[in-house]
Amino acid sequence: MLSKFNGDMLVGTLALVLFGATLLDPTYSDWTALVLIIIAGIPHGSFDLRVAEKKWAFLKSKPLITILLYVSIGLSMSLFCFLAPTAALLSFLLISGVHFVEGERVSGRCLKGTAELVGISAILLPILLHFDEATRYMAFFIPSNDQFLSPESSYTLGVLLSLSLAIVLVLNYLKDRKEGLLQLAICLIGWQLLSPLAGFSLWFLGRHSRHHLEECAQFFKTKTSSASIKHGLPLDFVAISFTAILLIVPLSLKFDFTNIHELFSASIILIAGLTLPHVLVTLNIRETLKRS
Secondary structure (H helix, E strand, C coil): CCCCCCHHHHHHHHHHHHHHHHHHCHHHHHHHHHHHHHHHHHHHHCCHHHHHHHHCHHHCCCHHHHHHHHHHHHHHHHHHHHHCHHHHHHHHHHHHHHHHHHHHHHHCCCCCCHHHHHHHHHHHHHHHCCHHHHHHHCCCCCCHHHCCCCHHHHHHHHHHHHHHHHHHHHHHHHCCCCCCHHHHHHHHHHHHHCCHHHHHHHHHHHHHHHHHHHHHHHHHHHHCCCHHHHCCCCHHHHHHHHHHHHCCHHHHHCCCCCCHHHHHHHHHHHHHHHHHHHHHHHCCHHHHHHCC
């Protein structure tokens, strides 16, 4: 079963792998990060159908309706990415920001405002501090002639945001709110030194996805008598994970998966489609899981 990971060890190990790959060749780090996001990050929402049935009583014991609603919302968001790429990307980033902030709130006991700053930094710092590289990845969504910031102003904003987060982390340490601080410090360093893709994956996999899986896995482990979830990965979790990952395959008709920038665009379209229903289902997840 999905047991409680040692967060410091996971984030530290990911950092070593990504920094090591960067030293060999930055391209290795980017490919490693993107592949990990697809195969290890996408499945973190695979408990959503169980959570949805618990959150909304009318979905209880109606998996087909739950799946149809979930898929319909996801397909609508993915289609939005093709019809209005820039608006869709900005909407996706805004939705993700709200989701990441809530995830940090649920997972930690830091000072007020820390979760908000971490959630915003996880999205913005990899972009602001590595603007030229980030814009190449986002070219499908925001053409180069439509950039909102110059590289210089972007970097300045990134430095100011980094200093703000560093100060908040120090304040948490001084107030003896030390849980998760080492992980966040490693992530902050990663956002400065790693590529935008590798830096984001360090936080997304090491903290966000891990926290969500721990929350759901622990709840469903204690609330079910099913042997498949008490002694191993639940079968529906495995099936949904594989299905979600394989949904990227049809996008190969549009994008060249041997080009990392095009594979990134395809993965964003898939993840955007999965994220919108995921956020709707998991909003206030702790209160949902506490219900009898």
